[in-house]
Amino acid sequence: DTEVTQTPKHLVMGMTNKKSLKCEQHMGHRAMYWYKQKAKKPPELMFVYSYEKLSINESVPSRFSPECPNSSLLNLHLHALQPEDSALYLCASSQERAGGLGKLFFGSGTQLSVL
Amino acid sequence: GNSVTQMEGPVTLSEEAFLTINCTYTATGYPSLFWYVQYPGEGLQLLLKATKADDKGSNKGFEATYRKETTSFHLEKGSVQVSDSAVYFCALPASGNTGKLIFGQGTTLQVKP
Numbered sequence: 001d002t003e004v005t006q007t008p009k010h011l012v013m014g015m016t017n018k019k020s021l022k023c024e025q026h027m028g029h030r031a032m033y034w035y036k037q038k039a040k041k042p043p044e045l046m047f048v049y050s051y052e053k054l055s056i057n058e059s060v061p062s063r064f065s066p067e068c069p070n071s072s073l074l075n076l077h078l079h080a081l082q083p084e085d086s087a088l089y090l091c092a093s094s095q096e097r098a099g100g101l102g103k104l105f106f107g108s109g110t111q112l113s114v115l
Numbered sequence: 116g117n118s119v120t121q122m123e124g125p126v127t128l129s130e131e132a133f134l135t136i137n138c139t140y141t142a143t144g145y146p147s148l149f150w151y152v153q154y155p156g157e158g159l160q161l162l163l164k165a166t167k168a169d170d171k172g173s174n175k176g177f178e179a180t181y182r183k184e185t186t187s188f189h190l191e192k193g194s195v196q197v198s199d200s201a202v203y204f205c206a207l208p209a210s211g212n213t214g215k216l217i218f219g220q221g222t223t224l225q226v227k228p
Contacts (some may be wrong), residue, residue, distance in 0.1 A: 040202075042221050056213060109158050
């Protein structure tokens with residue numbers, strides 16, 4: 001199994017809603033990532049978990065709250081988002097924190113629209 | 116810190132044409148270099164990589180050579196197909212063992228039959 005599975009594929013939410021994005025991998029990878037991608041732009045790193053501990057937070061607003069319940073799962077909790085947060089949210093994993101390896105496995109993403 | 120510059124697109128080619136997408140980098144030391152591809156409606160996937168100077172990465176008919184003299188990692192394919200239509204990202208690790216990848220701006224390739 002070389003897949004990273006993300007759910008849901010599409011999400012529409014209002015600015016007062018609370019929702020969660022989910023990501024799962026069964027490759028035994030110990031590093032997991034959240035990226036945000038705007039249309040026609042490269043992905044921007046949000047968070048990195050290494051061995052289930054948050055190791056990088058790229059100054060992301062607190063309305064985004066990551067969680068890593070175990071080595072296979074990664075969640076992103078969303079609350080009080082703004083319309084400018086509308087984007088494709090990508091989860092990725094790697095064998096360990098990428099460093100010089102850089103081989104990331106990406107999911108297909110959740111297309112989020114904030115109304 | 117490390118950075119990467121990628122040619123702007125979009126690039127439009129006819130099927131069987133030759134493809135070059137330019138990528139140049141600035142880095143401390145000699146980090147690994149990568150090309151990722153994003154097909155419509157999907158996440159990114161690793162296309163190829165090179166881990167040291169003069170290495171050539173190759174996959175699915177695509178090639179790129181790690182050239183330290185010109186600090187370049189240009190992507191080439193001899194004969195593109197419609198199915199190669201996608202966005203291509205050049206990437207390298209950020210300096211320090213942070214787990215962060217730095218992506219170029221992306222080049223959209225459209226191949227017409």
